[in-house]
Amino acid sequence: MDFKQLAKSIVEEIGGVSNISQVSNCSTRLRFDLKDHSLINEDKLKKIKGVAGVVNRGGLFQVIIGTEVSHVRDEIEKLGNIVQLDNTSSKNKKGIVNSVLDVICGSVTPVIPAFIAGGLLKAVLSLLLLAGLVTKAGQTYQLVNTIADAAFYFMPILVAYAASKKFNCSPILSMTVAAVLLHPNLIAMKVAAVPVHFFNIPVVMATYSSSIIPSILAVWLLSYVERFAEKVVPKMLKVFLKPLLILAIVAPITLIVLGPIGAIIGDGLTNIFLFLDQLGTWIVPTVIGFIYPLLVMTGMHWSLMPVFLQELATNGYETLSGPGALASNTAQAAASLCIAIKSKNIEKKQLAGSVGFTALMGITEPAMFGITLTDKKILLCVMTGGGIGGFFAGISGLVRYAPGGASLPTLPLYIGDNPRNIIYAVLTLLISFVSTFVLTWLFGFKEDKIQEA
Template sequence: MNYHELAQAIVEQVGGIKNITQLVNCATRLRMNFKDESLVDLEELKKINGVLGAVKKSGQYQIIIGTDVANVCNEIKGMGLEELTQPSQKKGGIIDTLMDIFASIFTPIIPAITAAGMIKAILVICVLLGMQKESQVYIVLSFIADAGFYFLPIMLAISSAKKLGCNPYLAAMVGGALLHPSFTKLVTAGDPLFFLGMPVKLINYGSSVIPIILAVWLMTYVERFADKVSPKPVKFFLKPTLTILIVVPIVLIVLGPLGSYIGTGIAFVTDFLNARVSWLVPTLMGAFMPLLVLTGMHWSFLPVLMTSYTTYGYEAVMGPGSLVSNVCQGSAALCVSIKTKNKELKQLASSAGITALMGITEPAMYGVTIKFKKILLSVMIGGGVGGFYAGLMGVVRYTSGTPGLLSLPIFIGENPMNVVHALIACAIGFVVTFVLTWFYGFEEPVGTLDQAETKEAEADKKESFMKKIVITSPVKGKKVNISKINDETFAKEIIGKGIAVESVDGRVVAPFDGTVATVFRTKHVIGLRSEEGVELLIHIGIDTVELDGKFFTPHVQDGDTIKKGDLLLEFDKKAIEEAGYETIIPVLVTNTSAYLEIVASEEGYVEIGETLLTIL
């Protein structure tokens, strides 16, 4: 792979180097923000040789490269991209904004945390092999590893400042104040401490996460205030002095304790789940990790993971389930490589399968799993079963890192059986996924990979064409092909096949006789079931879950019997759009696998009651 040429091709499709406001990379993806998003061409990005996929999720554009991503990222930075400390000015929903912030803050420090955790894993192995903990080699390596966690507030201060748009070195000074030996001595002594008559809570901030993020958030406002009130002749020294003198006391008196309480609360919830229902979270993570990665939602768990690491020295929220899920992705891809006779698919699946077993799942996910929906279901079932075992056995991850067979040392800790149970969970997930894919999930493609229907399926479609079910439009407006939706989950038809409609009047009516399966708590989703058994999902808008029901007025509730044409829901289209959300409505058949085909009508204007979908 020519990294320079690939970097150049990517930069051309994102509007040039000057359009990039932020660039970071994780294990497999470039994560970018832009000044003018209209200059970014996602479809052309996907066509670039070396790009596995491109999506916009969690407030960022994510360009999937694979394990060579760091080299490509460095090439782009070498084209003249300056290190920016200005926050993105784009509007977005609260959830997207928070996930964007979490991703940008935690991604840069992951290598340091990973290195610290791997050194700890090496020390555990050395002790098992006979090394004494009192030896000088052990002591030196131990404090090297501990430094990665103890000085976490300083590292987070720098990355937070770069994301939120304030001076990273002043932010590091705030973090240093929280860890200063004089303060830690006062904490150890326990004697009451006051500043200008106000009590200072004595808390050990070593390895803490939330307090420093709150501190830098405050600093973004204080620094702008200090800049405004400082006269130009003395601004050079007055601005940073005012910033520190205002921020650090407020953090010590208010925000630090608040962040500590939040961290304690997160740790309590995590501890409660591990103690009472240890199997639940790994099962859910094992099953739904592919969907979390596809939508970028996995970044929302970063504060929880970091808090767990620094509180307990391990985490059981994402690590065990994601390990099993990654192995299941590899299992499915390898199964396809063995079973298929298609040379193109065999080569792709074999390479992607091995890579997924090592922990990098994007090639398998985008090259195999998503293209064959039953395989995705097989992966999810296998991941759930393996995750259930991991949860029952109390498997934990001792440090950050992409879970895979090569990174198994991150599961090595004081309990020598932890890594053994992790391997057993992987084996369970691998076997379950392989068997399901072999006997249920895979249909041999005809011709190229894009022609995923077999000759037998084509014949069945013709034979059963007369047994069709027609779904009429519940919305008046413009029909849009589902692949054009600005949401990967809908566009890739992961939930089900269907079509989308851009409503013109904010009304949604019943498209058939049946029942209301569910009205989602946030009122933006209605699930219906027809008398023929068709399960239909009507999703009003993209990311409108963040509105928490605002601007939506449902006229039905769970279990209601409906007749075709009954008013189901009304929404304030203008208000939702003014809040920054798209109001396009995906209409999806969620039990797609129960039918031979879901045929969407052609794009164009549609009235309520006219044919929208034909089910064969």
């Protein structure tokens, strides 16, 4: 693939470099903050070779590329200076929900490689434990477990760095404020269980390790305080007075107000899903398995991450996202591979086979925008198959022991204390695949109904 030409073609159809305020990417999508959405030519954009789809919703503009998206983003950045502008300068106002999702995505996406590395390392450690090569009491196990846990424990600092890029403020000061939340002295005060006050103002002692929301709120505040400090501090004093003013304002407010609020939000969302689990372990995985394509299509699947990471930190496993997503992603692969086998159109067979294999590896957007979203019947088969697989995951009690994807290559993430859990994960994958494949073969696929993406 010619990444340079692809980047140039995309930029031309979104109004040129001058129309881009910010560009970033997740595992498969380019994410643009554009100054004027009226300059976008979606019809031509969708026809560009290498573009799997476009999402333009509520002020959020995304171009689906695939697993090589980072190379395209690099080439886009080489086309010219992309000036980071205040969001207020944009002609395209985002709604509250879309703005929140955009911030969460921008703050969490860059940190995902660390989560994946830590999660897979935990899976390897579980295999070594099952093989009897290490013991939990041994130093080797403890050291490797520490390495694997580092990204999760220090998540507030990692998220703060990513959020600083989103809010266009100081990464170092953002990380410093987040580090305050994890300072050993603060932890000791919480363990001591005695009232803590800051100039007679009570400070709620919360646990911030593995949290996301408190850091995002802190960096959001810091972005405003930094701009204020930039205006009021004399130029000759900025070197030392500006960072002092920022830290002296943001850190206490974070400890007294934003941190506890973020912790309450995170705990509250987690408790909602724990309540649903108590009503029936099948409810959440079935619902997630069914609606996950819609969540991914709109980018709302990122809203689940703070909750399931909090559940992981609390319980050592999560049931909110992993089981249902495993069923849904497998369903995307099954529908695409079914079409690859059944279709008589050579181009359609090649496309469906390629994106089907990619979906089986955990990257579903090419399959969604290239195949399953092109016909409502196929999409319904995918959602139904995902729901069936999610239902089995729920009644079997399937859990995911670490974040890092929901696909065939990440099955080791389901290895943990319960030796049957990995068996349930494999069965979930098989049930979702077979049910979706059969449904698509019998009811979903009609040659004359499939339109080119």
